[in-house]
Amino acid sequence: MTxxxxxxxxxxxxxxxxDPGSFQENRIGESEFSPELGxxxxxxxxxxxxxxxxxxxxxxxxxNERFPVVYFGVIGMxxxxxxxxxxxxxxxxxxxxxxxxxxxxxxxxxxxGNAPGKIEEIFGMNKATGAYQLALAEARRCGHAVVAxxxxxxxxxxxxxxxxxADHILSLSPEFGTMIHVMPLTSISRITKLDIERLEQLAxxxxxxxxxPDFFYRLGGVDEMVTELEDMPSAINRHIQEIEAAxxxxxxxxxxPMYHGKLGEQRGGRMHRRPVIERMTAEFAAVAEQYL
Amino acid sequence: xxxxxxxxxxxxxxxxARERANGIVDAASFTELAGPxxxxxxxxLPALGxxxxxxxxxxxxxxxxxxxxxxxxxxxxxxxxxxxxxxxxAKMVGxxxxxxxxxAQLAAKGADSLAERLPAVVISxxxxxxRLHEANAGLLAHAEVMDQIQNARGKFPVIAxxxxxxxxxxxxxFVAAATDLIIMSExxxxxxxxxxxxxxxxxxxxFNASDKALVYRTxxxxxxxxxxxxxxxxxxxxxxxxxxxxxxxxxxxxxxxxCRRIGSEALVDEQLALAELSCEIQPQDARDVWAYFGNADAAAIPEQTTADFLRTxxxxx
Numbered sequence: 001m002t003x004x005x006x007x008x009x010x011x012x013x014x015x016x017x018x019d020p021g022s023f024q025e026n027r028i029g030e031s032e033f034s035p036e037l038g039x040x041x042x043x044x045x046x047x048x049x050x051x052x053x054x055x056x057x058x059x060x061x062x063x064n065e066r067f068p069v070v071y072f073g074v075i076g077m078x079x080x081x082x083x084x085x086x087x088x089x090x091x092x093x094x095x096x097x098x099x100x101x102x103x104x105x106x107x108x109x110x111x112x113g114n115a116p117g118k119i120e121e122i123f124g125m126n127k128a129t130g131a132y133q134l135a136l137a138e139a140r141r142c143g144h145a146v147v148a149x150x151x152x153x154x155x156x157x158x159x160x161x162x163x164x165x166a167d168h169i170l171s172l173s174p175e176f177g178t179m180i181h182v183m184p185l186t187s188i189s190r191i192t193k194l195d196i197e198r199l200e201q202l203a204x205x206x207x208x209x210x211x212x213p214d215f216f217y218r219l220g221g222v223d224e225m226v227t228e229l230e231d232m233p234s235a236i237n238r239h240i241q242e243i244e245a246a247x248x249x250x251x252x253x254x255x256x257p258m259y260h261g262k263l264g265e266q267r268g269g270r271m272h273r274r275p276v277i278e279r280m281t282a283e284f285a286a287v288a289e290q291y292l
Numbered sequence: 293x294x295x296x297x298x299x300x301x302x303x304x305x306x307x308x309a310r311e312r313a314n315g316i317v318d319a320a321s322f323t324e325l326a327g328p329x330x331x332x333x334x335x336x337l338p339a340l341g342x343x344x345x346x347x348x349x350x351x352x353x354x355x356x357x358x359x360x361x362x363x364x365x366x367x368x369x370x371x372x373x374x375x376x377x378x379x380x381x382a383k384m385v386g387x388x389x390x391x392x393x394x395x396a397q398l399a400a401k402g403a404d405s406l407a408e409r410l411p412a413v414v415i416s417x418x419x420x421x422x423r424l425h426e427a428n429a430g431l432l433a434h435a436e437v438m439d440q441i442q443n444a445r446g447k448f449p450v451i452a453x454x455x456x457x458x459x460x461x462x463x464x465x466f467v468a469a470a471t472d473l474i475i476m477s478e479x480x481x482x483x484x485x486x487x488x489x490x491x492x493x494x495x496x497x498x499f500n501a502s503d504k505a506l507v508y509r510t511x512x513x514x515x516x517x518x519x520x521x522x523x524x525x526x527x528x529x530x531x532x533x534x535x536x537x538x539x540x541x542x543x544x545x546x547x548x549x550x551c552r553r554i555g556s557e558a559l560v561d562e563q564l565a566l567a568e569l570s571c572e573i574q575p576q577d578a579r580d581v582w583a584y585f586g587n588a589d590a591a592a593i594p595e596q597t598t599a600d601f602l603r604t605x606x607x608x609x
Contacts, residue, residue: 066571069494077567081560088557116485116493121510122578123570124521124553126484127563130438130466131554137442156422156431157463157484164435182427191424192340208336208378208426221432257435261385270429276332276382277389280325284354284390287323291354291361292397292409 004229005177007152008060010073010110011042017108017149017232018046018055028054028086029093038078039063040070043086048106049237054090056083057108058162060152069117075158076115080128083162087135091142099143099247104240105136109163110152129161136165140256145243147236150213150222154180167243167255168223170235171213180222181211207269220264296320300531304455305479307530309351309368312416315530316453316537317355317362324353325390326383334377336426345371348379352387357534359409360541363391366416369458375423376464381433388413388440395447410545413444414537415471416453420486421462434463441470445555449473449548451540453533454480454522459511461486469521473551475536476513476522478598483511505594509578514593514601518582520608523551527598566608585609 006013014023025044026033033043039062046055060073070076075083087105094102114129140146148166150159159180163169172178188209189196203210207218216222226235246254253259264270299307299315307315314322326332328346337344349371355362365387367374376384394411422430444450452471454460459481460468468474468482476482485493487501487510500506509515516522524540526532540548553559575581582590586606593601 077570078564081564081567084554084560085557085564088560092557114484116490118490118499118510119570119575121483121485121490122515122519122575122581123566124469124483124516124519124563126465126469126482127521127554128567129484130469131560131563133435133438133466134442134470134555135560137439138445141442156427157466160431160434160438160463160466164432165438182422182431183424188424188427192342194340202339206336206339208429209340209424210428215428216432219428219432221428257432257439258385260432261436264429264432270378270432272332272335272378273382273385273429273433276326276379277386279330279332280352280383280386280390281393283323283325283330284393287354288394288397290323291356292394 003175006172007110007177008073010057010059010108010151013108013151014042014046014055014057016229017106017236018048018053019050022047023055028089031089033082038076038082040074040076041079041082043082048233053104053106054086055106055108056086056162058111060110067115067119069115069120073111073153074113074115075111075129075161077120077123077125077128080132080161084132084135087132087139090144091139094144100244102144104145104147105139106236107146107148107162107166109148109150109154109159111158111162112153112155113158114161129157132161133165140165140167143247145240147239147243149232149236150178150180152178156182164221164257168239169221170224170226170239171216171222173225173227174213178213179211180213180216184211218267218269220260220262220267220269223263294319300529300534302530303528304477304530304533305457305528308370309366309416309418312530313351313353313364313366316414316416316534317357317364322353322355322364324351326352326386332379334379334426336377340425342425348377348383349374350380350383352383354390357538357541361394361409361411363387363411363413364416365413367418369418369456372423374419374458375421376419376430376433377423377426378429378433380423381430381436385433385436385440388437388444391444391448407544411448412541413448413450414453415450416456417460417464417468418456418458419460419462419464420458421464431463434467437467438470441467449545451475451537453537454482455513455528455533456480469554472548473540474522475524475526475533476516477526477528477532478513478601479528480513481507481511482516482521509594515578518585518587518605518607521553525598525602
């Protein structure tokens with residue numbers, strides 16, 4: 001068993017996962033990206049178990065010279081639009097292919113956040129991260145299998161952007177130093193004025209606020225924990241097949257965020273979501289004819 | 293004057309979430325769903341020593357605008373800054389699901405009936421995004437709402453109203469960006485990273501959050517209108533927002549969908565070109581961008597009335 005930190009090693013993770021030597025950076029079919037564009041995002045095509053896939057990863061070593069707040073895996077405007085453009089390119093090139101033949105998208109996740117800066121706010125960073133999420137949701141809904149593999153940091157809005165729109169989400173187990181959270185417990189402690197020990201105690205029975213992949217697993221935000229680095233390729237491949245089979249069966253919301261909501265209830269982590277939606281549905285049914 | 297007529301005169305900025313929900317749809321047409329009487333409050337806050345609200349900080353329901361059933365989400369900034377937790381997020385998702393149901397029922401009655409009575413989802417944002425006390429559940433709910441917006445594409449419009457005290461930041465900033473049409477007042481603020489967070493992360497030199505004029509220049513309604521990040525700028529009254537919403541819903545769906553800023557490859561290309569332009573201009577302040585787009589007296593813009601601003605402003609081409 002190999003246990004080593006994978007934080008900051010997005011490029012190495014690509015090589016660990018895809019077929020040896022198969023990754024072609026900045027190339028998606030006939031399309032090519034400029035290597036200068038959004039260097040914090042690594043995109044390209046590769047093969048997994050002999051099958052063509054498209055990879056979108058973070059590069060923690062890249063510095064975006066033109067956007068000083070983008071470094072150490074931060075997703076900036078260029079990065080997010082490059083990621084979105086990659087997804088649209090795959091959808092366009094595969095538009096005529098049947099659902100099971102469309103290329104799967106693999107998101108390798110190691111990002112600490114979306115770029116926080118004045119220029120980003122002036123030009124609308126919210127659009128950039130939104131654009132990538134809409135592209136992923138569309139790809140997922142039109143038949144591409146989208147798998148996210150968390151290898152390092154999956155923090156707050158950056159995880160929403162790069163990960164949470166996937167059909168299925170895998171995470172390296174906590175021994176690898178994997179971080180999934182909105183805020184570390186120290187910050188929650190500052191806000192709630194409860195000490196860390198008390199918060200840790202509360203988190204044992206309620207996963208909604210504490211930091212860590214285990215809590216996201218219990219809430220249905222992580223489908224499966226991968227416990228060996230060597231298992232990443234086979235686990236991802238297995239999930240691609242599961243996703244494609246589920247979609248072929250034609251059941252609505254059998255993958256993706258709505259499915260993860262149901263999974264969160266099955267695992268006892270999100271017990272209040274469904275009763276709320278059911279109550280609203282029942283109350284609307286009673287008045288619907290006034291409106292429809 | 294009825295209560296509803298009085299609401300029309302009221303400042304949108306000062307109004308509560310329930311006042312906004314009632315006032316933006318036709319008189320006496322609003323039915324609240326999962327309202328305070330249902331006591332669907334956060335189960336997580338009491339354990340952390342926090343007070344609860346029986347609506348969990350969001351008013352959800354259905355009203356009418358003309359013949360259109362309008363499904364409303366109205367966030368309350370007075371309760372934990374309008375932040376989204378498990379129940380609040382589920383109420384948002386529930387509204388989208390009801391709109392989908394209504395769409396399917398109306399579509400079954402035929403294309404003419406559907407066009408005439410097309411449902412809409414309207415979100416009156418007042419939020420900083422994820423509620424930290426139940427952050428993980430709040431984050432996952434954001435992903436569901438984004439998926440629901442994508443699922444509404446090609447079917448019915450999703451419209452954002454932004455003009456309340458807290459503004460619209462954090463994860464809800466990109467939820468708003470993903471809607472079809474954004475209506476703001478000049479007091480509305482929209483962004484991703486809130487001013488205090490930028491200052492905390494990047495230092496006061498990058499952004500001084502206590503400089504309110506700077507905050508408005510960077511995130512306020514006038515700036516977003518110049519950038520075409522909001523589609524319509526209206527006066528600060530519930531009536532002005534309602535009028536803009538009603539006239540938008542008179543448009544065919546395809547016209548409303550044309551107001552989007554993201555959601556297709558062509559739009560991503562346009563935004564990417566804008567990101568490249570930011571490198572070219574290297575603005576120190578939003579005023580530099582206003583001047584670049586042809587507003588010679590950029591310094592005067594913050595002082596203008598909304599009406600004067602709309603008469604003279606030059607927007608991004």
